[in-house]
Amino acid sequence: MINITLPDNSVKQVQEGTTPLDIAKDISEGLARNVLAASVNNEIWDATRPITTDATLKLYTWNDTEGKAAMWHSSAHLMAEAVELLYPGVKFGIGPDIENGFYYDIDFMDYEISEKDLSKIEKKMLELAREKQTFVREDISKADAESYFKEKGDEYKLELISELEDGQITLYKSGSFTDLCRGPHIPNTGFIKAVKLTKVAGAYWRGDENRKQLTRIYGITFPKKKELDEYLVLLEEAKKRDHRILGKELELFTFSQNVGQGLPLWLPKGAELREKLEQFLKKVQKKAGYEPVISPHIGNVNLYKTSGHYQKYGEESFRPITTPVEGEEFFLKPMNCPHHCEIYASRPHSYRELPIRYAEFGTVYRYEQSGELHGLTRVRGFTQDDAHIFCTPDQIKQEFNGVIDIIQHIFSALDFKDVIIQISLRDPDNKEKYIGSEENWEKSERAIIEVAEERNLDAIIEYGEAAFYGPKMDFMVRDAIGRKWQLGTIQVDYNLPERFDLTYIGADNEKHRPVMIHRAPFGSMERFVAVLIEHCAGNFPLWLTPDQIIILPISEKFNEYGKKVLNSLDKYGLRGLIDTRSEKTGRKIRDAELKKVPFMFIVGEKEEESGTVSVRRHGEGDLGTFNLEEIAAKINDEVERLTELK
């Protein structure tokens, strides 16, 4: 007999070899019907795998991420089985579960696969699922595993096996499909009641673009058909928040083939929104001791040779611009830092001046591969809300903290709650990839980690994600369909001050090397606006929205009074527009609602007589009648409340 400890700390005595599923049955039939996986002594475990020692046991259902993972991982196997039956001879790469579903990378050999083929595979999967195939786990020696896949002719699995240790290799067999797999899996395929294969994509084997590109099929499955339908509705809803769609509807930005791909054109309303954001940050930065600077859009090639960017990115940049007579070479500015270094170097500095903080909304141009461009989030020309802080090594932490204050202020003013903070450090196995001394890297990496700890930031650490010149801390926010985008960033840089030979005179009257901190709280105006649009579904906060108020005269007779009201908005620091069309009020309201204008001022006979406006709030409805001063104060209060420093 063995003792099984359950999450409520109760202990069950069971026969050795009892499975988690048996224990679930013992608790209740209902639970047993829903158990997808388990963990035994914190090791993830098949529900059908016997337990042989005393253990703590957790049971996972569809409501647990572990349960979903087992479901989706098993679905990947099911898809592989279906694919193998439909396309005999294909070879398999890897097929894991992911955040929302699963994928499998498959070498389809001579078969050509497109999205048209997916429904056929889905159908086969459901057919196989109904057979309630069990997943059978088998421990296997490395030699046996190798001979199995050698015979099958699957070189991808062989490569994976070659990296595994003998004694740790398991296979899972379900139906006619056997896969190299660590598990766990759901008890049988019958749990999979609804299947949606979502996309076909190319994916390089092992993520290496020099290796073969396999065909990746993404999919998602559910234990109930209804849940799939709900998921699809959710996706449809999310698509409506897409910044590319809203950007068009709200006339914020556009692209033109004539201008070029990845080069956004800001329309008047988009420009207004962007300007409001810039003003907001400028105000915050002024308070925080930043000084504005301005640098040109191109820089001599030597500038980038000095900075090291030429060596690293020269080949993958927009081609240089040359002067006709002298033959000088210029690059479109891909970042502002070298320019700011030159500004710093324009005169000597005393330690008493530090930290010096140069800020610039600097437009930069980077050659991004065509397939990577994406709306406003990934473009070839964009404006960074850049600043470079030159300080002493002792000031790093304090400055880092100051920047985090700004970033957190912005995120809270815009109600960004689910912010992912990532600290990017060197790849410890590949240190020669980075410019700068071991000692400096050590120091800066430690400084970032300390700041994160002291501020209690819930940060994840990623090794190998650092920039080539220094470690960084990034702030990421998800878009409407869950993709992560980096917004704010703070990067320590010991390298550029070295390369530009920047110095300051210390208290000891000796020259010292300042440290540089790159930082951009928005990241880029383009990407930030994109994420902001998706975050608020186009319903911008009152202080940011291009038009705060739309005046709707009941009929043309009241256009004059409406215009008078419009003109007096300026007096209260409010902005708006008027709808003078010869339309019915219902129509004007509908259009204003669709344009997401926060306030509608409806004016007719009553209002003109009493010098008031009837106020309707977007998404809320009629608020009643106000005189202008009253409602303006109300609106301004709200603006104040939304932007005040916390």
Add this chain to the structure above:
RNA sequence: GCCAAUAUAGCUCAGUUGGCCAGAGCAGCUGAUUUGUAAUCAGCCGGUCGGGGGUUCGAAUCCCUCUAUUGGCUCCA
């Protein structure tokens, strides 16, 4: 850049297996209407069917190619 898909009016989309002047709704313009809290009516304008090449008696429709876009992969100073 790679894999897959898409491209028809300013926008959203129809256009059956290739077959007369390529359609609709919205937007725009003109006129009528003078409107009280989510769509007033009528008329008009608007398209080298992404560009180029080919197959065919005939191409929006089939093929090739280029461009752009979308979903991934790789990349992201």
